[in-house]
Amino acid sequence: MSLLQETGERITASLPDRRSENAVAELLLALGQDLDDPNLVETPRRVAASYRELLRREALTMTxxxxxxxxxxxxxxxxxxxxxxxxxxxxxxxxxxxxxxxxxxxxxxxxxxxxxxxxxxxxxxxxxxxxxxxxxxxxxxxxxxxxxxxxxxxxxxxxxxxxxxxxxxxxxxxxxxxxxxxxxxxxxxxxxxxx
Structure with missing residues (x-):
């Protein structure tokens, strides 16, 4: 989860977020992609967020x-x-x-x-x-x-x-x-x- 200021503004990504973004960046580099390409600058953050969403199970209660x-x-x-x-x-x-x-x-x-x-x-x-x-x-x-x-x-x-x-x-x-x-x-x- 992001660290928040009292105003609610995001100031930095938390450690797990940063680790997953770095891992995606490393994968892209290993696959020969140019992370300086303007289209890829935000890709590690977006991909990490997408995977977090797809992998996270919310609590389940039966009615x-x-x-x-x-x-x-x-x-x-x-x-x-x-x-x-x-x-x-x-x-x-x-x-x-x-x-x-x-x-x-x-x-x-x-x-x-x-x-x-x-x-x-x-x-x-x-x-x-x-x-x-x-x-x-x-x-x-x-x-x-x-x-x-x-x-x-x-x-x-x-x-x-x-x-x-x-x-x-x-x-x-x-x-x-x-x-x-x-x-x-x-x-x-x-x-x-x-x-």
């Missing part, structure tokens, strides 16, 4: 409500956008998450499904691990009758380099409880049923 009506059908939120960083290449992968659950004793505030996806997307990730973390967290915290998570994403490490497959999308899924045993087809059918 649940008693399931007084005994609702037992699938609750599904589709097309939750997310962006994460590939742990292997430090390049973004982005796509959509489809997250649902079969309620037990508690219902979840709907916006929390998107917040859970966002929370676990921050950091260096693998899509497979991200899928499992979202599902297992919801399963443990909500204790529903089942959880389903399907992620579909484009990986820049595959679309702009390497295989050069810009239209390829990767799909991963995780199902727990009743959705794993006999509700998977219902979940996937609900994804295909578009308005």
């Amino acid at each position: 649940t409500f008693p399931n007084e009506e005994g609702y037992d059908e699938l609750v599904l939120v589709r097309d939750i956008p997310f962006t994460s960083l590939c742990a292997h290449h430090l390049l973004p992968f982005r796509g959509v998450a489809h997250v649902g659950y079969l309620p037990g004793a508690r219902l979840l505030g709907l916006s929390k499904l998107a917040r859970v996806v966002d929370h676990f997307a921050h950091g260096l990730q693998l899509q497979e691990r991200l899928t499992v973390e979202i599902a297992d967290y919801l399963d443990a915290e909500l204790m529903p009758n089942g959880v389903g998570v399907v992620l579909e994403a484009e990986h820049l490490c595959m679309s702009i380099r390497g295989a050069l497959a810009p239209t390829a999308r990767t799909r991963t899924s995780r199902f727990t409880g009743a959705l794993a045993s006999h509700g998977r087809d219902h979940f996937l059918t609900a994804l295909r049923d578009r308005d």
